Amino acid sequence: xxxxxxxxxxxxxxxxxxxxxxxxxxxxxxxxxKNYKIYAYSFHCYGRYEAERRYLVNxxxxxxxxxxxxxxxxxxxxxKTVSMDDLFGSLCTASKRPANYKPDDEITFKGTGNPAKCxxxxxxxxxxxxxxxxxxxxxxxxxxxxxxxxxxxxxGFYHISRALRLPTSFSVTSFSETLLSFCTKGWAExxxxxxxxxxxxxxxxxxxxxxxxxxxIHGYKFSPIRWKxxxxxxxxxxxxxxxxxxxxxxxxxxIPQEIEE
Numbered sequence: 001x002x003x004x005x006x007x008x009x010x011x012x013x014x015x016x017x018x019x020x021x022x023x024x025x026x027x028x029x030x031x032x033x034k035n036y037k038i039y040a041y042s043f044h045c046y047g048r049y050e051a052e053r054r055y056l057v058n059x060x061x062x063x064x065x066x067x068x069x070x071x072x073x074x075x076x077x078x079x080k081t082v083s084m085d086d087l088f089g090s091l092c093t094a095s096k097r098p099a100n101y102k103p104d105d106e107i108t109f110k111g112t113g114n115p116a117k118c119x120x121x122x123x124x125x126x127x128x129x130x131x132x133x134x135x136x137x138x139x140x141x142x143x144x145x146x147x148x149x150x151x152x153x154x155x156g157f158y159h160i161s162r163a164l165r166l167p168t169s170f171s172v173t174s175f176s177e178t179l180l181s182f183c184t185k186g187w188a189e190x191x192x193x194x195x196x197x198x199x200x201x202x203x204x205x206x207x208x209x210x211x212x213x214x215x216x217i218h219g220y221k222f223s224p225i226r227w228k229x230x231x232x233x234x235x236x237x238x239x240x241x242x243x244x245x246x247x248x249x250x251x252x253x254x255i256p257q258e259i260e261e
Contacts, residue, residue, distance in 0.1 A: 001149045003216075003230065005156030005208075007049040008092075010215055013040035016145035039145055043138075043219075045092035046125075048156045051211050052204055054125055056082070056109060057093045064098060067107055073118035073207035074111030077187030080203070081108045115183035115206065122210040126219060139219045147220055151230045160212050161232040163194060163205045172217065172227040179209040 001014035016039050045054065052073075059069045074080075085103035088094055131137035138144040153161075161170070164178045183206040185193075190202050216222045222230070 001147075001151045003151050003153040003157055003220075005153075005160075005212065005215075006047040007156075008044065008047040009050075010043045010046040011041070012043075012144070012220060013038055014147060014149055014151065015039070017148050041138075041142060041144065043140070043142070046211075046215065048204065048208050048211065050090060050092045051122075051125055052207050053087065053090055053093055055121060055207065057087050057096055058121065058124065059109065060087060060107065061096065061098075069107065069109050070112045071109040072112050072114035072121065073183075073210065074109065074113070074203050075183075075185060075187045075190055075206065076111050076113040078111040078203050079108055081106050111187065111203065113184055113186065113206075115180050115210075118183060118206060119210045119213070122207065122214050123218070125211075126214060128218060138221075144220070147222065147226060149229070153230050153232045154234065156208065157212060158232050158234045159201070160205060160208045162234075163197065163201075164209065166232070168231050168233060169228065170232075172213075172222075172224050175209075175227075176213065179206070179213065182206060182209065 002012070004011040015037065045051065055073065056071070059071060063069070083103060084097075084101060084105045084107075088097045088101060089103065126139045127141070128139050130141035131139060134141070134143075136143055136145050161175075164175070164182055166175065166178060182190075187203075190205075191199075194202050216227065216230075
């Protein structure tokens with residue numbers, strides 16, 4: 001089972017216990033002669049970069065008359081000026097363009113390092129109300145059967161855990177406590193402890209952490225016990241793992257039905 005957090009979308013794939021219904025026919029994979037029915041879904045606009053873009057748009061729209069906005073998910077001491085095109089030049093935010101939209105206009109976001117407020121604002125990026133009264137629902141009204149089995153989390157998930165100096169597997173309590181501590185650190189301290197990371201990544205790790213927390217706990221419904229079945233990894237047997245579900249689904253059907261001795 002796999003969890004992937006990309007720049008544009010978040011993805012999940014696993015073998016559910018019950019038959020997958022709604023949203024069409026589940027993918028079927030034949031591996032060593034046995035068929036597996038896979039639930040897989042890509043949550044567009046919930047990747048690291050697009051989710052942060054939507055977060056910044058929400059900050060801007062809360063008070064459009066300003067030229068400087070406080071960003072609680074960014075560390076104190078970090079400021080960045082962006083253009084309107086940076087905010088609204090994406091399919092994930094284009095529908096929210098203001099009436100007086102000018103792509104070259106600029107505004108500045110100032111980090112305040114407020115993890116409690118950050119968590120609140122990240123939660124608002126998800127439409128959990130759309131799942132009210134529905135069984136087997138993740139968020140935005142999207143059907144998802146109950147998760148099961150062990151999961152490998154890679155790409156953005158791995159990079160977040162690495163930045164927080166967490167091991168391959170860890171409890172949700174450990175993650176929450178480490179994230180809270182990380183999000184209260186100022187820009188200068190973060191630059192010191194993460195000397196090899198890009199500025200754009202360092203400033204975003206706190207936001208990413210709460211995105212990961214909200215997505216896994218509230219979206220995918222990982223309980224504290226289920227969370228312990230997630231391994232956060234960059235490589236498997238020395239090979240970098242990337243999200244290529246379509247390729248995986250096709251190539252596994254060509255694997256011989258018997259394991260060669």
